[in-house]
Amino acid sequence: MRTQRRLQPQVSTVYRCELESCLHCGRALMPCHYLSGRKTVQTMVAVMEIAHRPKRCVEPNCRGHQRALRSAGWQQIAPLHSTYGFDVIATIGWQRQQHRHIYADIHSQLVETLSISPSQVSYLYNVHYLPLLACHERQNMAQLHQISAEPGLILSLDGLAPEGGEPQLWLVRELQTGLMARNGWLSEQSQTAFENFLQPIVEQELQVRAILSDKQRGLVPAISTVFPAAKHGFCQAHYLSNIADPVAAVDEGLKVTLRKTVRQEVGPIIRAEQVEKPGVLTMTGLIPSPVPDEQPSRPTPQTEGLGGDGIIPDQAAVTQPERDEIITAFKRRVRYLLTLKGRPPFRLAGLEMYRFTIACAQIPVPEGYHFLQTAKATPLAGVQGFQPEAPDHRSLWIMAPLIPKD
Numbered sequence: 001m002r003t004q005r006r007l008q009p010q011v012s013t014v015y016r017c018e019l020e021s022c023l024h025c026g027r028a029l030m031p032c033h034y035l036s037g038r039k040t041v042q043t044m045v046a047v048m049e050i051a052h053r054p055k056r057c058v059e060p061n062c063r064g065h066q067r068a069l070r071s072a073g074w075q076q077i078a079p080l081h082s083t084y085g086f087d088v089i090a091t092i093g094w095q096r097q098q099h100r101h102i103y104a105d106i107h108s109q110l111v112e113t114l115s116i117s118p119s120q121v122s123y124l125y126n127v128h129y130l131p132l133l134a135c136h137e138r139q140n141m142a143q144l145h146q147i148s149a150e151p152g153l154i155l156s157l158d159g160l161a162p163e164g165g166e167p168q169l170w171l172v173r174e175l176q177t178g179l180m181a182r183n184g185w186l187s188e189q190s191q192t193a194f195e196n197f198l199q200p201i202v203e204q205e206l207q208v209r210a211i212l213s214d215k216q217r218g219l220v221p222a223i224s225t226v227f228p229a230a231k232h233g234f235c236q237a238h239y240l241s242n243i244a245d246p247v248a249a250v251d252e253g254l255k256v257t258l259r260k261t262v263r264q265e266v267g268p269i270i271r272a273e274q275v276e277k278p279g280v281l282t283m284t285g286l287i288p289s290p291v292p293d294e295q296p297s298r299p300t301p302q303t304e305g306l307g308g309d310g311i312i313p314d315q316a317a318v319t320q321p322e323r324d325e326i327i328t329a330f331k332r333r334v335r336y337l338l339t340l341k342g343r344p345p346f347r348l349a350g351l352e353m354y355r356f357t358i359a360c361a362q363i364p365v366p367e368g369y370h371f372l373q374t375a376k377a378t379p380l381a382g383v384q385g386f387q388p389e390a391p392d393h394r395s396l397w398i399m400a401p402l403i404p405k406d
């Protein structure tokens, strides 16, 4: 941390201890005959040379006589033993936490203003900023106790879904204030783990009125053990999802049946894909496949383009590669529809699949694009053999108006 720097101070300030009377005996405090805490501090605005003149109690028998008191003003410039101002530390913390900047980026910004090394940036963040942040958050304890006394805390408990046996992050948030009461990583989702996680809240003598959480197996008994008097409500999104479960199950059945029917009827047609070479679809990168010779250009310029000038070319004007391209796009759309995934309660794949497949088959075909009829008939042929009104699926159509449109 200590590196030799030759900095020219732009400001030189000597602070005096601000207290006038002894905290123990009440007698007047006397300034000492020496200066203390002389150091050069870099702040975001200037290089400062600071020092302070301490005071002590004049009464030799008083406890206050033993101790020289520092100036508060001096202490507010930089942490003890640090030569960087609090504003530098706050800047590093802000850049890192609000803007998600990495140390190297923060350093390259700061180095325009200050003399600082990359390792000092991470040191200031970890050794000064984070403890200061923790102290700052502790100031909210009073507010938490106030809410606890009246009307009582309402806590939400939530955990991020664990991935592959990783520990799970859990958050306890007070909903009336938005304060984070307790966050931490749990290695398991057992009743014991949840009890150990929640118990310190009770030990702070905080009154919990209600708790909102999901219905994790270990969590429910842990909450009734740790907070026996609190009301426990379950998360509404999970409620909705549970209500939709039977519908989602029917929809899943619809999806499977529909997909099977369509594939049976027209599987070989929609699976056929235009290929560069057998087994190779489209290549990119530094070494793509050679471009095939250009097709002979179309002779009639006034019939060119579909849409741009509003003129639809006649069927003869649509070249074979263009036809292939349109039909390939169509088949891909149908294939995509067969792979839709549901997200109950808000997205039911079976219903969407049915609706979009029908829509695909009902696209109006412009004059001259009769070759599209075959491709259009493809999804419809699959759906025709399918009975959406079968008793199993009937309940689903009640849900149909709730499904978001594409």
Ligand SMILES: [Zn+2]
Binding pocket: 022, 023, 024, 025, 026, 027, 057, 058, 059, 062, 063, 064, 065
């Ligand atoms: Zn005293």
